[in-house]
Amino acid sequence: MFDEGQLYSPVTQHDDGTVEVHLSDNHPGRNDAAYLERRGEIAGAALAWTRGEPIPQIAYTEAEHEIWRTVSHELAPKHDKYAHGEYLRAKHALALPTEQVPQLDEVTALLEPITSWTYIAAPGLVPLREFYGDLGSRTFNSTQYLRHGSQPLYTPEPDIIHEVIGHGNQLASPRFARITEAAGQASLRLETDEAMKFVADVFWFSMEFGIMREHGEVKAYGAGILSSYGEMDEFTHMEHRPLDLADMGTLNYDITAYQPVLFCAESLEQLEDVVGSFFETVDDDLAARLRAEAAAD
Structure with a gap:
C-alpha cells in the first residue's frame, strides 16, 4: 500500500543546486542520512533532465539491486497465484x-x-494533467528511486518497482495499454478540474486497483495491487462491487490503508466495454452527469 496522502514525497531544489526530498514521518528512510542524500541525487538527475535528451542513467548500488532482486523474487509466486x-x-x-x-x-x-510505449524520468509527483497528457501519447512518467532497504516488501510511496513491475508489465498488454492510453487522451478533452479528478478516480479503481473474474476466480490486474506484496494477500478479502462508473468516480478512499472496496470486472471484454469506452468518450458533461447520479443515490 501507499501510506501517505501525497503519494509522492515532495521535492525541493535549493538555490545552491542541492535537491531535498521531504519524506513523511512514517517513512522507513526518514532518519537515514545516506538514504536521504541518495534520494536527492536521483531526484536531481530527473530535475536536470530535458525532454529529448537521453534518459538519466542511475548508477544503482549493489544494495539497490538487492532490493529489486528480493522484491522480484517474492512477487513472482504471488503473481502466479x-x-x-x-x-x-x-x-x-x-x-x-x-x-x-x-x-x-x-x-x-x-x-x-510490444505496445509502442516509452518511459521517461520524473523526480516524484507529476502534475495530474501533465501525467495523463503523457499517457495519451503512450509515455509513462516514472520515478527512478527504490524503497528503503530495511523494508524491501513495503513502500509508503510509488517507487521504480511500482512504476515498472506494476505498470510496465501491465502496459505490455496491448489491451491494457489501449485503456491506459484512452484515459490519457480523455484528459485532453476535459476542461474542468472536477472532470479530470473523476477520470483519475476511475483510473485508480481500474488500472491501479482493478480486479477481474477469470475462470470463476477473482484475479488482480491493477498495478497498485500487483506491485504490492501485502496488497495481494488482502484484496480477495475486501468488498467487491460490480463496475459502476458513477461509484468509481466519486467513492472516497483512503490511500493510507489497503483498499477496502474494489470494483470487479466480469471479464476483460467488460472492462473494455465499460471503462475503456468511458475513457474514449468522456467529456465534462458526462463526468458531471455521473457525479450527479452518484450524489442522487
Missing part, C-alpha cells in the same frame, strides 16, 4: 530483468516493440 492471465502473458512477453534494476531506457527498449 493472484494475477489475471492477461497480466501474466504481458509480464512474460516483457521479460523484465529480475537480478538488477533496469534503466528506464532499458524498459522502453523492451516495451516499445
